[in-house]
Amino acid sequence: MVSACLLGMRTRYDGQSKPDPFLCALWPQKFFLPLCPEQLGGLPTPRLPAEIVGGDGLAVWQDQAQVLNRAGKEVTRQFKQGAKEVWRIVRLLGIKKAILKSRSPSCGLTPKLGVTAALLLAQGLVVEEWG
Numbered sequence: 001m002v003s004a005c006l007l008g009m010r011t012r013y014d015g016q017s018k019p020d021p022f023l024c025a026l027w028p029q030k031f032f033l034p035l036c037p038e039q040l041g042g043l044p045t046p047r048l049p050a051e052i053v054g055g056d057g058l059a060v061w062q063d064q065a066q067v068l069n070r071a072g073k074e075v076t077r078q079f080k081q082g083a084k085e086v087w088r089i090v091r092l093l094g095i096k097k098a099i100l101k102s103r104s105p106s107c108g109l110t111p112k113l114g115v116t117a118a119l120l121l122a123q124g125l126v127v128e129e130w131g
């Protein structure tokens with residue numbers, strides 16, 4: 001599974017993508033499944049950027065942190081829902097590894113663990129940060 005924006009899908013909050021030339025070149029030979037947790041959680045594209053407040057993605061699952069968009073609206077429910085949908089698909093297809101976009105409140109591992117990244121790690125998936 002690969003963060004959809006890394007494979008050229010226009011899934012980012014600003015309606016743009018973040019294609020990685022290396023991954024895009026590999027895509028025809030490798031089975032890469034592009035998924036975007038924020039879209040799967042029901043958020044529109046484009047959308048306001050969001051950030052985790054009060055902790056990281058793990059703290060969100062422990063109900064100790066929230067995800068707020070730039071207008072101050074809480075979108076924690078959508079972020080968690082999207083992460084669960086990603087995990088559901090990954091599990092159903094027997095996917096063993098996720099390549100996730102860095103610096104995202106959903107997909108990132110750094111500078112702060114994202115909501116989806118935290119769930120996939122907790123489920124034992126091999127997770128690699130990219131970009």
Ligand code: SF4
Pocket residue numbers: 003004005006011012013035036037038039101104106107
């Ligand atoms: S949530 Fe993940 S896949 Fe979706 S746009 Fe952000 S970094 Fe890319």
